[in-house]
Amino acid sequence: MKELSSVASAVKASTTLAVDAMAKKMRAEGLDVIGFGTGEPDFDTPKNIRKSAVRALLEGKTRYTPANGIISLREAICKRLAADLNVSYEPTQITVASGAKHSVYIALKGLVNPGDEVILPAPYWVTYYEAVRMVGGVPVVIDAPESANFKITPDQLRNAIGPKTKLFLINNPSNPTGMLYTGTELEELLNICVAHDLYILADEIYCALVYGDGKFVSAASLGEEIKKRTILINGVSKSYAMTGWRIGYAAASPEISKVMTNYLSHSTGAPSTISQYAAREALNGSQDSVEAMRKVFDQRRQVMVQRIGEMEGVSCLEPQGAFYVMMNIEKQKGRTLGGRLIRNGDDFALAFLETAQVAAVPCSGFGAPDFLRFTYAASIDDIGRGLDRLEKFLNG
Numbered sequence: 001m002k003e004l005s006s007v008a009s010a011v012k013a014s015t016t017l018a019v020d021a022m023a024k025k026m027r028a029e030g031l032d033v034i035g036f037g038t039g040e041p042d043f044d045t046p047k048n049i050r051k052s053a054v055r056a057l058l059e060g061k062t063r064y065t066p067a068n069g070i071i072s073l074r075e076a077i078c079k080r081l082a083a084d085l086n087v088s089y090e091p092t093q094i095t096v097a098s099g100a101k102h103s104v105y106i107a108l109k110g111l112v113n114p115g116d117e118v119i120l121p122a123p124y125w126v127t128y129y130e131a132v133r134m135v136g137g138v139p140v141v142i143d144a145p146e147s148a149n150f151k152i153t154p155d156q157l158r159n160a161i162g163p164k165t166k167l168f169l170i171n172n173p174s175n176p177t178g179m180l181y182t183g184t185e186l187e188e189l190l191n192i193c194v195a196h197d198l199y200i201l202a203d204e205i206y207c208a209l210v211y212g213d214g215k216f217v218s219a220a221s222l223g224e225e226i227k228k229r230t231i232l233i234n235g236v237s238k239s240y241a242m243t244g245w246r247i248g249y250a251a252a253s254p255e256i257s258k259v260m261t262n263y264l265s266h267s268t269g270a271p272s273t274i275s276q277y278a279a280r281e282a283l284n285g286s287q288d289s290v291e292a293m294r295k296v297f298d299q300r301r302q303v304m305v306q307r308i309g310e311m312e313g314v315s316c317l318e319p320q321g322a323f324y325v326m327m328n329i330e331k332q333k334g335r336t337l338g339g340r341l342i343r344n345g346d347d348f349a350l351a352f353l354e355t356a357q358v359a360a361v362p363c364s365g366f367g368a369p370d371f372l373r374f375t376y377a378a379s380i381d382d383i384g385r386g387l388d389r390l391e392k393f394l395n396g
């Protein structure tokens, strides 16, 4: 038979999902596995949102909608963007898709021609790298080391820009690092994009999950010049514990929105109608649950950071956003743990899962091979037990 698509065949499976799949398999075999793997709130979707979905269903809201989403959802998105992020968009500038992951993909489809370069700070969310390649783009990775708080500098960005650069992709707060750029840092970076006529893909899905003195500033709030070349990505998965409902969106100029909508209309069409009504309730209804969940995440974050900080031979920075902690395992390299020689985070994650039955994500797929990502979207009880096991595992 003829070969499969070379572009599709080059796509790697998500490392996040691979660890999760192995953990699920071990659980199915009856093992007590503690999961710090996938980035998914462990809370139920708030009741008012679930009820609104039932209502939509009973009212027969079960047919196709416009490809870019129902108007009342796009209005609710605009209202929330204005209230929470101080940015103003018209409903025609909003493209609703089947999750923020899909929004990232159609935004890349809408902007990137084969051979165009996309600048991506590492550590990055694993999907970005693959999605850029899936649309024929070339990821140009800039290293944001732990010593620089996992942030890139303006000079690094300038030096990465070449004649083929089309787009700068920034995720703030970041998955996997949990780091947050200040408004000033962000503005400096994005003004460089303006000066070099680049588009900006700003994934702000964790904007509601910011802790301590961190203050979230949206890329699109930094002036018209930046805004008009920015595609904001957001969604309901993380802030409203709605990962399975599959609603994300992009806010962009009318021209870009039109291209994304056309693309959607010939691929998935609109996302699930029932989910759109639920997302509308999430955005229009009480926001108390968002703050309640954020507070719980914050407590867990503090426990996790403190416990890892107290352990010998591993370390982590204190993240300011999202729900992840990056644990540095550099000092473990060369040791044998659980019968495995530890050469990098992949070995460590595997040995840790096999021996201690704890699933954390190795960050090789995120461009940071000496790190493991722990999510604190897990119960405080699991966090305590998982870190007890880590301590024991490190003690050999």
Ligand code: PLP
Binding pocket: 039, 098, 099, 100, 101, 102, 125, 171, 175, 203, 205, 235, 236, 237, 243, 246, 247, 248
């Ligand atoms: N963007 C980032 C940075 C993420 O970490 C994730 C999920 O892990 C997504 C987007 C995807 O969100 P959704 O579930 O809405 O597709």
